[in-house]
Amino acid sequence: MANFAEASAFPHGTSRPQVLKNGDVVLVDCGCTVEGYNSDISRTIVFGAEPTARQLEIWNLEKEAQAAGYRAAKIGATLGDVDAAARKVITDAGFGPDYKLPGLPHRTGHGIGMDGHEWGNAVRGNTQILEPGMCFSIEPNISIVGEFGIRHEDCVYMTESGRFGFLSPVPRFLSHLLRKFPRTKLPGFRLQGWGFASRFPLKKLYLRRLIIPHFHESIPCFTGRIY
Template sequence: MHQNRLDKLLKNMRDASIPQLILSDPNAIFYLTGKWIHPGERMLALYLNVSNQHLIFINELFPVHEELGIDKVWFKDTDDPIQLLAQYIQPHTTIGVDKSWPAMFLLDLMKYKKESTFVNGSSLIDTIRMTKDKHEIRLMREASKTNDFTMTGIINLISEHTTEKKMTQLVNNIYEELETEGPSFSPIIAYGANGADPHHSPDHSQLKKGDSIIIDIGCRMDSYCSDMTRTVFYRAVSPKAKEVYHIVKEANRRAISAVKPGVKFCDIDSAARDYIESKGYGEYFTHRTGHSIGLEVHDYGDVSAINTDTVAPGMIFSIEPGIYLPGEFGVRIEDLVLVTKSGCEVLNQFSKDLQIVE
């Protein structure tokens, strides 16, 4: 177990008056134990107690030979794992359960423990994971550096006859060549009018002169994610597209400039959103300005108008304003930022200058 991380979690549990916590999310379990366990539809549960009575319940199909610093409770496919877990849970208390635990397990446990109160306990660990330690920061810098290299490679492969879908395959090929753990999400490649859909699924569209090309990619390295978006143009850029590009770029710059400890996430969102609105494109900026990132490409926390939490050193999140004009084109520019003691460090070094690909 990572004792420092566990100690922080136990403190959060005490402060919230939640004496028992069940974690099922493989990301959270890896964060605490250093071991990946992917149970599929079978139960996986890390049981934590403020009295330091900790157990992990694992199906025998997933042998874990390493010492995890915690007692293991094994069960077979023919066992009732919920009944087994229930035997260890103290009655008449509040039990925190993470948001990832399937209802089929939670509902059965609630039958066994009718006298207990169940609450969502995800925030107890999610808020800890928001702030990265030195080791995590080093890994995320490396992942972003690799993503920069990949962006250079994929832009050099753009051609008139290469479809969006083929481009995603080429991105994944580069990730494999660079010995990453693969993409941290399905790459988004969007040509021209397809770019007006922020989460466009790449299809067989081909490029036309003047098309914008949104490239939103990220890889996973040493279990940590990267994420970056650049928008380039094929052979030409219209005056309108050029105007929109520079508005998005300035919104990106303003939001990054606003990042420093103590600032509210909603104020960072406003730095980008207010500028885009002032230029008359507010209704076309249809998503939040950013999201936290780490073991998951979308960790807990976001840069949005409703998030009044404050920024702290060690947090890493995206800054990705965009403008999406239906039937025409889209532009998004995304960087990851690491909050420092006095401001922030941008993890992506790939140029944001307007680029026309020939």
């Protein structure tokens, strides 16, 4: 799933055609299946231009909210605790409260394994205790309808000693991505519904890791590495 500009504020996308423009927020949510196991990842960038102060503010706030969710993911805590920790960061910044817009309008994460979405939602009221062997996403989403949305999504696996992150975390600053995703004068791509345009300059994609592939920052919207 890929959404541009105002459409990035819709957590589950839009069926309307989109045209990518320089300066747009681009939110991509994708994954793959390896030996029957699913991956899931979301990344958000600004395309073809320096981010505005507003875009940077919300990108960094989302980063803080996801980090709070990570810290709350401890053996013996609950999935509801993960949601509460991430949601508090967003609410304390003046969004919401609760599930209201602008803010975080849905769960912070979901279980994942043989199916892309399984039971084990990081959502308010879920008292399920985190135990070794559980795998779930942490992806608080900040949706500002009429402007844009930001989501960082990664999956974690619970072990006896705590959580294990499959991927390198989202870079600390959006500029770390932009240095490897330079400006372009190309008109961009046109999207219809869920599909990527055939003009996207993909080379051969090699999966690097079982269950959750390696994420390479030079193309910050695909699971895998571009060669």
